[in-house]
Amino acid sequence: MFQNTATRAALAAVITCLLGIVGPTGAQDDPEVVLGPFEEVAVVEDFPADRQAHWKPSAGSNVVYAVEAGCELPGVAATLLRLHPRQQNRSDSEPSHNWFQIARDDLPAGAVPAGIDGFRFLLASHAEAQWWIQVNLTTRDGQTFSTLLADHSFPAGRIVEYTVPLAEFRSEQQESLTAERARGLRGIAFTLSTPGTALYIDRVSVYRQARLSAWLDLTTSRPQTNLFQRTDPVALTFRVGGTPPAAARGFRVEVRDFWAKVVQRHTVRLTNAREYTLDATPKTHGYYEVRAFWTDAAGKDLQPHSCLRAEGTVPAGTGTFSVVPGTVAENVARFKRLGARAFFGLHGDFLGLADHVGLAWRFDYLGWRWIEPERPDRSAGPATWARDLVKNAPEPDYRFHILPFRGNLRSEIPAWALRQGDEAPPFADWEDYLAMLRDYVRAEKQLYPHMKPRLYGGAWEVNLNMPPYASQPPEFTPAQVVELFRRTRAVVKAEDPDGWVLGPCPSVIDLEWFERLFQAGVLRYLDGIETHGYCERVFTPEENDFPGKLARLRALMRRYGGRVLPIYCTEAGHPGILGAQITHHSQAQRMVRTAIILKGEGVRVFLPFYGIDYARAGYWGFCFNKEVDPPAGPWSTKRISPKPMVNAVAACVRLLEGAAPKARLRTLGDDVWAYTFTRDGTTITAVWTPGKARTVRLPVGKAPSVEVVNLIGHSRRVKASGGAIRLPIDGSPQYVCYR
16 A cells, blocks of 8 residues: 655654654553543643744744634634645755744643543644644653654544544653653644645643443354345344443443434343343344443433443444345356456455455455565476465456566565665566566466456556655666566566556556656556556545546556556555544545546546555554454454445445446536446436535436435435436435436
């Protein structure tokens, strides 16, 4: 996935030098403690206008700035501190010239009470932008403790909350901030990047987090995945943990749908049993969230918060399950019918997720250092691992696969093959690398005999091996990237003449980078374009301008190669967390909008990223990972739980897989997006707005009525009048289907 640029890394290094601080390391969770909700216990600073003089700005030589306390973000918050640092010369990329800091060093004694667990920060960005924000806390004994608060894209005009445990603030000596030292807080400083828009700080406060003495653990009748087919019954089992409150006589359960509507209520009386099972089969397919509350003898709640224990990346107090709109058998039938013409796939399949959602293409790989940790013996032919691989039965004839090679990544080269020094390529001998490729291509032919062409990626986010990124070693020149593809193509074509080589595979659709590679001649060795499609320094796919970028990419192909190659987007995702808030509903909207735009703009294949949350940062997955911290790593998980993205993408697949893009509609108003597709005589228009909700008049031809399908796949009939319907829209795409 897309990594941080060298510019931001260098900025961090410069500020570390300036302030004498270092970034934090994550605190380990105590497995014996069950944590409850946060309680804000004191406001340290809320930035009224009369406190502006207390905050002192400073900046690098290329930065000018404006600072205003007590300002308002209309409809969002009042009395904010507005900071607008901006570069004078955009071509000056020297990090030491482009930093901004604002600090206060005269906080009153007693601003922080005793016994706190962490700090809370509320911030907002005026426009969509990627911010790098570090917070430094100085105590009265002169010690400074720091944490990297943000290094991600912000939405426009929306408050983002951060809750940072004390342990994540570290001194230069890597000591953690304690509650006792925090009581002596004297100063706060914010150090920022300069993305060209304003940052608002609403407040700084401190919190305590409750420790729970009793809780409920939730499992479903599909305990590994919590995924159900449309025809499956759903059972929920609650297991009592700890000692329930003395007044507890039972608990109540509520089940909410994607729209937060309560669709089921259950009450349970406590007995001597440790487990209680309920039938929770919903009336229709969809995404569902479960919460539970201890109740007294009168059935009243004893606490305002849910008593479900959170596991892994699942939100506190919540359990989830999904009933997908189809069945695996129906999805497999569609895979067989469409074959390699399918558009949708999955980057990172776990526990049968792709078959449940209906994603035909798969994308997986094993790095060189894992398959050949020792130099293999090829005196009798292919390496042992390759001979073992081809003994496996071929994959089903409806399974389609893309095999990437990652020879540009130094981190994946086995020690015995590693080149000494920093030169590219990262392996010492081309023959060692190409022998591994040769064996892999032979195995791929055996495993996917039904695929023609079979698809091979020649490199992996190789733009990050090059300026201005240079965030993964070694550094490549355009000519060295071309040579990597030339040699890869020679092996692929010798072993699999029908195979296609895809590339050059940047992390983002960086048109300047593509042009440098095309000028160097890489198109001579490609059968298709592979790219990843992360948003660049913005939050939404609309602001990322996929239509404009794809159009210019095709123009570059014509200019330097004389033809347009098919485009495969093999990785693009959206984070499911923003600050401290898990934004899984918004994540589903953004992912589906990305898929619709890419399909509407003629991308050949799209593989969303990623099957699971593989870390406690980003929350990129279709599913929460209930075992994100095991010793064997998050990829070994055997327990996951769906997010709304499961149902939203499943609905999108059922409507648009196999449909042909027809046109983008641009006549519905500013900031309204719509694409029209056709399939088997039916017109399907996907429509939404990333801006404020509104009502549009959508033309539907001569149809007397239409079917309108929402984000999750639920449909309703709407009558047309005068050749159109009036349709309320928001950030959730809807599909209007008519003949």
